[in-house]
Amino acid sequence: MDTLLASVQYVLGLGPTVILPIAIFLIAIIFKVPVGRAIRSAIIIGIGFVGINLVIGLLSQSLGPAAQQMVERFGLSLTIIDVGWPGAAAGSWASPVAAILIPICLVANLILIFFKMTKTLNVDIWNYWHFIAAGATGFIVTGGNWWFAILCALIYEVLCLWMADKTQHLVENFYGLKGVSLPTGSTAAFGFVGIPIGWVIGKIPVIKDLHVDPETIQKRFGIFGEPMIMGLILGIVIGLLAGYEIGETFKLGVSMGAVMLLMPRMVKILMEGLIPISEAAREYMKSRFKGRELYIGLDAALSIGHPANISTGLLLVPITLFLAIVIPGNKVLPFGDLATIPFYVSFVVASRNGNILHSVLxxxxxxAFALLMATDFGAVHTAMLDGVYKFPEGASELSTLDMGGNFFNWIILKFSQLWETFF
Incomplete structure (x- = not known):
């Protein structure tokens, strides 16, 4: 088992830019795409993800220090540190259950497709770590119950696939990703809570009539409404809140403008490689299974290039820090996951048709709910990261918004605690 786990961790350590092209190539061959075309599509998809990761890296490297400066400037003293999704992913992959859960979750997906219980073929193997995190949660809470850990992972996977199916029309109509669904664990879980909340906000008098989207802003404000200028302005505002000097503030603004401009172009490159595979999959399903439809499940990174999404995410950065201060009972200091907020609001933004005001609300x-759930998750999350992540100074526990503040995983936590209590 140790050898298997080490082998799995080595392969996964190569990252999605290697794993995804391999998976896409194999799927392309299954769906009868010519070998040359399959290789070309797989490589383009890999290059697209390299580009997306570079832009996300720029976002993280720029926002991370700014967030830390805001924390220090406003004197926040919260004892559970948000170490970010990379820490949660590392803890999940290091879990004893990781090696067995990858093939189990993959086979489960195929079985669900065969019995028409899902339309999503989730090829985003890297993000299986969310399923593994759920399994690891059950494993830790029950003191090492392997069967229960597998059950927890499968429950989480089914919830993500269900959300991916239900939101595919949003992904296709709003983000323009035809034949693609987004089963990414955190995106699905935050969307499950956020979509109905957005629906309620869209019914509130006065607020329901306020529509603020990138197109409206650009039409009304001209050049100042362009996505890159919006990014520049938001970056400058965050820099000022962080107490940066003028040069550093402007540098942060330019970086955020670059994110707004470059991300959609990186997504376009990736889609160039994906479209042939998606079309081949649909044709294959039509010929073999009349009337059936198949979606290719990919990373929610594909959605964050939309100006409404990234604008909503940037606006929520200072709001998240403010919430951490004022919400009674919260002990989580947001930090590592601030740059990934656009992932969490992907479905919310799409469900509000790009209305930035409704999406931010x-x-x-x-x-606010995520911070409280992440606080409740502190002890178990810390146990998962034991020996994997070094404790930051001043922290008593570790958690994340991505995993600890994730509604699906919090349900798994409560389920595991009930199981341990009664069984």
Whole structure:
């Protein structure tokens, strides 16, 4: 088992830019795509993800220090540190249950497709770590119950696939990703809570009539409404809140403008490689299974390039820090996951048709709940990261918004605690 786990961790350590092209190539061959075309599509998809990761890296490297400066400037003293999704992923992959859960979750997906219980073929193997995190949660809470850990992972996977199916029309119509669904664990879980909250906000008098989207802003404000200028302005505001000097503030603004401009172009490159595979999959399903439809499940990174999404995410950064201060009972200091907020609001933004105002209001409510769930998750999350992540100075526990503040995983936590209590 140790050898298997080490082998799995080595392969997964190569990251999605290697794993995804391999998976896409194999799927392309299964769906009868010519070998040359399959290789070309797989490589383009890999290059697209390299580009997306570079832009996300720029976002993280720029926002991370700014967030830390805001924390220090406003004197926040919260004892559970948000170490970010990379820490949660590392803890999940290091879990004893990781090696067996990958093939189990993959086979489970195929079985669900065969019995028409899902339309999503989830090829985003890297993000299986969310399923593994759920399994690891059950494993830790029950003191090492392997069967229960597998059950927890499968429950989480089914919930994500169900959400991916239910939101595919949003992904296709709003983000323009035809034949693609997004089963990413955190995106699905935050969307499950955020979509109905957004629906309620869209019914509130006065607020329901306010529509603020990138197109409206650009039409009304001209060049100042362009996505890159919006990014520049939001970056400058965050820099000022962090107490940066003028040069550093402007540098942060330019970086955020670059994110707004470059991300959609990186997604376009990835889609160039994906479209042939998606079309081949649909044709294959039509010929073999009349009337059936198949979606290719990919990373929610594909959605964050939309100007409404990234604008909502950036606006929620200072709001999240403010919520951490004022919410009674919260002990989580947001930090590592601030740059990934656009992932959490992907479905919310799409469900509000790009209305930034409605999306920010919805996101504010969702993140308020997420902070409290992440606080409740502190002890178990810390146990998962034991020996994997070094404790930051001043922290008594570790958690994340991505995993600890994730509604699906919190349900798994409560389920595991009930199981341990009664069984």
């Amino acid at each position: 919805s996101g504010t409510v969702v993140i």
